[in-house]
Amino acid sequence: MIQKDGEYQLLINEIGHWIKIEGSLNKTIPLVIIHGGPGGNHYVFERTAGPKLAEERTIIYYEQRGCGRSERPHSDDAYAIELLVEDFYCLVKQLGIKKVDVLGYSFGGELALEMALTYPEIINKIVLSAPSLMFSDSVFQIQIQGFKTIGDERFLERMEKVLSQNLPIKEKWEKVWSIADSEVVDRFLFEDQNVAKNNRRLWEDSGLNNTGKMMVAIQKNPPSPPLQKRLNQIKHHTLILTGIHDRNTGLKISNIIKQELSNSKLEKFKNSAHFPDLEEEKKFVTTTLDFLR
CATH class of the missing domain: 3.40.50.1820 (Alpha/Beta hydrolase fold, catalytic domain)
Structure with a gap:
């Protein structure tokens, strides 16, 4: 013990x-x-x-x-x-x-x-x-919609190409995540980008x-x-x-x-x-x- x-x-x-x-x-x-x-x-x-x-x-x-x-x-x-x-x-x-x-x-x-x-x-x-x-399929929909709300013009253009494909929702979801860079992910996960930066610094420090x-x-x-x-x-x-x-x-x-x-x-x-x-x-x-x- x-x-x-x-x-x-x-x-x-x-x-x-x-x-x-x-x-x-x-x-x-x-x-x-x-x-x-x-x-x-x-x-x-x-x-x-x-x-x-x-x-x-x-x-x-x-x-x-x-x-x-x-x-x-x-x-x-x-x-x-x-x-x-x-x-x-x-x-x-x-x-x-x-x-x-x-x-x-x-x-x-x-x-x-x-x-x-x-x-x-x-x-x-x-x-x-x-x-x-x-x-739950709800999670795929929530995250795709979430990316739509924070993506910049370039990301949204790439995202729309993915979503226009005739694919199951799970595959579209996977492709959307694959095109999201670290800045997009930080905006997706955090409201305060100063907190996001500190979080990413700790991620990197951890190794x-x-x-x-x-x-x-x-x-x-x-x-x-x-x-x-x-x-x-x-x-x-x-x-x-x-x-x-x-x-x-x-x-x-x-x-x-x-x-x-x-x-x-x-x-x-x-x-x-x-x-x-x-x-x-x-x-x-x-x-x-x-x-x-």
Whole structure:
């Protein structure tokens, strides 16, 4: 059992997972942070909202298999949602914890909901920041429309050529992302471009890259039935945090999730897009801590 603050490598299902504990002296129900991506890491969150949450809560970060500072599985196909959920369960058991709160952002919010469905007994409260529903056609439409609202003339011309092709919505969506450069992506993900620049600087400082392998594997083997059809089984007290300008997952997705979760509430962030934890950090931290108390 690990109880002291620090960074560790923990062997979970034969894969070395990076974990970090902060705020252990607070002795609260641990708050496990679930990163997005798929295939992301915690480097930015560790240096922004995370330490402020750790002033009051015991925080456990871990990076999923093949992500960030964790080891890759032997097979590029070994990233199924079921495996990610099982890794989480084994992590909690190895740390000797009976119950945890979870905070999942973006895809991490979707993954946190899968965890609550599979192991409801070890989850206390759930916080979802800009949660996704990856396998909903609504997400493709939301993101395409989002790009339309922030693209410059050149990008919009290229985008219209893509959208005029006789292709399934998913293929159009993939092609739109493929033509978006870093400046377009920053405008898509953030309202405040100064925050976007700081976020990108931290991404670069981290030296960590998303291999894309998790996304490919999950798309080949999506959960069945889709999460959206199972949400009403979740009874945990849940807080949903969403920027009103979110062009990536959007208020529409948060509203779908809220409608299906009988014990949930939605907090909107008026000056944020996909990262309220960065664009309105103080409100994000205060709202989260108030909910967890």
